[in-house]
Amino acid sequence: MCCGALAIAIASVSPALASKSAPTQQPEEVLQISSISPWVSASGEFQVRFDPTGEVPPGSILTYTVHQGLQPTRSQTLRDKVDGVIDGASAGKVLQSPVSKPLAEYGDPAAGSVLTIPLRATPDQDRLRVLLPKAGIHPVELVLTSAEGPEIWSQVVFLNRLPTNYSTQQQDPSAVAVTLLVPIETAPSLNPAGLAAFGVEDRSRIDAASTLLEEVPEAPLTLGLRPNTLDGLVRSKEPWAERFVNALTSALSPPESGPPAAAQPSLLTMPYVHVSTAGLVSTGAIGDLQREIALGDRVTRQITSTQAQQGIWALDDTLSPESAQVLAGFGNTAFLVDPAQLERPANLTEQQTMTAGSQLGKDSGLRALAYDTLVSARFADSGVDPALRAHQVISIIMAAWFTSRSPGFESFSAGGAALGSVIVIPTTIDPAVISALEPSLLSGGPLQVLANGAPLGPASTKSAEPVVQLAPVIAPDEAVAVTQTTETRRQITAYRTMTASPESEVELWTRMNAQTLATELGAAQRLSLHNSVRSQLAANLAE
Known part of the structure; x- marks a missing residue:
């Protein structure tokens, strides 16, 4: 797997899926279910x-x-x-x-x-x-x-x-907040010549994402789209790349006529490339981390005319306690993580970290919710027909709702923990599964997609959420990479002040320089990018 953020998502799904027995219903059976009442x-x-x-x-x-x-x-x-x-x-x-x-x-x-x-x-x-x-x-x-x-x-x-005294309502804070998180990422997309470069696996992943966006353009997906990937796709003139960009911009755009769409995809805030947040923070390169995030935001806004979600941090397999504090300083208050990234007290089960919010540090104002690996595995199980698969996912999530909102299976109580379920979805998912699930999430019932893609409702005022911590990580030493990036950035800045070079050229060099901090790149690959940018700068100055 070339991409760290995507790797963590897939890793979260695979072990649970591997443990499941063969599904009962098979495509060749005489009877297939098309829909089931969710509740x-x-x-x-x-x-x-x-x-x-x-x-x-x-x-x-x-x-x-x-x-x-x-x-x-x-x-x-x-x-x-x-x-x-x-x-x-x-x-x-x-x-x-x-x-x-x-x-x-x-x-x-x-x-x-x-x-x-x-x-x-x-x-x-x-x-x-x-x-x-x-x-x-x-x-x-x-x-x-x-x-x-x-x-x-x-x-x-x-x-x-449902309990007799329960009634549905849109944006119900007592509902389970469901996040349909779709990572879309490739290897770093710009080669030393500044041209888009994608491998066979990259293209396959993007083709699948294009199909997903075309088939369910109004689904309330949270797209973990790497800005560097999007940047390369826009620069590429290949039909498959243009297909994705068109599908994405169409899905993110409001309807040209008629009533507004009931829902549509949203974008997650992400650094321009997959950086080691732990490594940059431990190296003292907080400014570089901030620049990567700002560049990622600028690239996605320029291409899609859409502002990414604010305050939610996810798909970061390098997160450390220290880098989380820095990211909190940037305005992030909700952290979506792999269950293995959390340290929890003995009286808090892993399952509970996947179904309800926790405090990320006591009285910190930060909250954590682990990816729901069981539900993600069920959702991705291609051996089960789409409608039945969506129904099984709903019923598993409903179990947490009943446990918290109707523990005696008698009456409904709106109090208790803030519930959530983050489903990590591969781009290869059958769009029919999302089509089968979507109406239930938009019906105002016990499972909902909350406004602005919030992964959790408000915390209970009656009882404090359990406290978890991020597990310590061994942060890589990014000193050499940061030093090289700083020098190339200095040369780009100096060049900009001395010449009237087209801004597009300077912007390309800026993005190539930012790409050098990608965790997937080795020292030689990083140096090749730096040498390319610096040689172009020198050649232009010599003219």
Whole structure:
């Protein structure tokens, strides 16, 4: 992996994904789910919609069985329970007798059948509705059998029954703030001649990102787009590079006519290249770090006419306690990190750092939220159909909501910890998964994308958030790199004061000089860039 920030995102996903068993539903199966109700009110209707199919044998019977709500134990959280059922663990005790009907009674399979399960909260309501007296996550087993009896398809979904006193509202501070974080980064993109240079893997990654932005242009994605990558793509005249720039600028632009889009992607503030924030700070090069961030912001604004999100720092695998304090001085108050980057007290589990906010240092005013590695793995699991995948992700995240907002599965309480879930998404994700998830996040329900891409709602005023610290890191010595960069910058500044050279030429040299601090570059590569800039300066002065 060429890129540090991207590497941390992928590393966060892979171990959990590798531990998952093979998914139940496969593309060749006779029945596929097109959508599932993300949650349902106490007297609402739970629906499972199926894709049109001509593969179901005539007379096939669909049986559904609603189970009792899942309960945490001493050794397993509610979230663990949901994840276990997805992996094939027992769905628990049956709440009601199985209901069996010909699939055709739910609609012509060739046109798409719809299973509807109406609910009631009290015994005195319509007895034809399923009685669910408590809120919670109820597994629902679906089994399709042929007319002769053998099972030909099965799946378990989750009926997330909301508390009776809960009502939806947009920008609800008690909701789980969901961040769909998409890293988009390549190797440093400018060669010593100042031309764009991308490898085969870089192009593949960008092609996938283009497809994603074209297919779901209004999805509320947080794009961790490296400014140096974007810079190189704009300088490249290759059709694939222009395709990405067009897809990006189109997705970030408001509609030319009609009502405003319900949502759209946003950009994360990032340094121009992937620098070692720990290394620069330990070397005393705080000014260089600030220049990298400012240049990154300037490049993205010039190209996209969009201001990146402020106050959120993410995709930094070099972060140290010291560099976090410096970044806080630049205005960053929320740090999204890999779980392994946090040191936590014994009474705080890793899972809790991924589902709720923590103080990054006691009374510091800074907050931390770890990437949700389990949800990220589930989201990226290409072995599961998109609609079912989105539903599983919703149900896992809902477990944290129920645990905090309705711990007794009775009534809803808006107090408690600020909840969040940062899903790190590879550019190769099937856009259909995001399309399946997006409506739920924009519906004003328990899971939401908050304004300005906030990864957490406000901290509770009733109880302090747990305190975590960033794990110490061994900071690389950046003294030589910084000294070389300082000298090249001095020469560029002197040249600018002595000549009337086109600003575009000076700006290119400035960006090439900034690129030399990229962690991916070795000493020889850095020196090559410096020598190129300095020789061009000398040649121009000699004319």
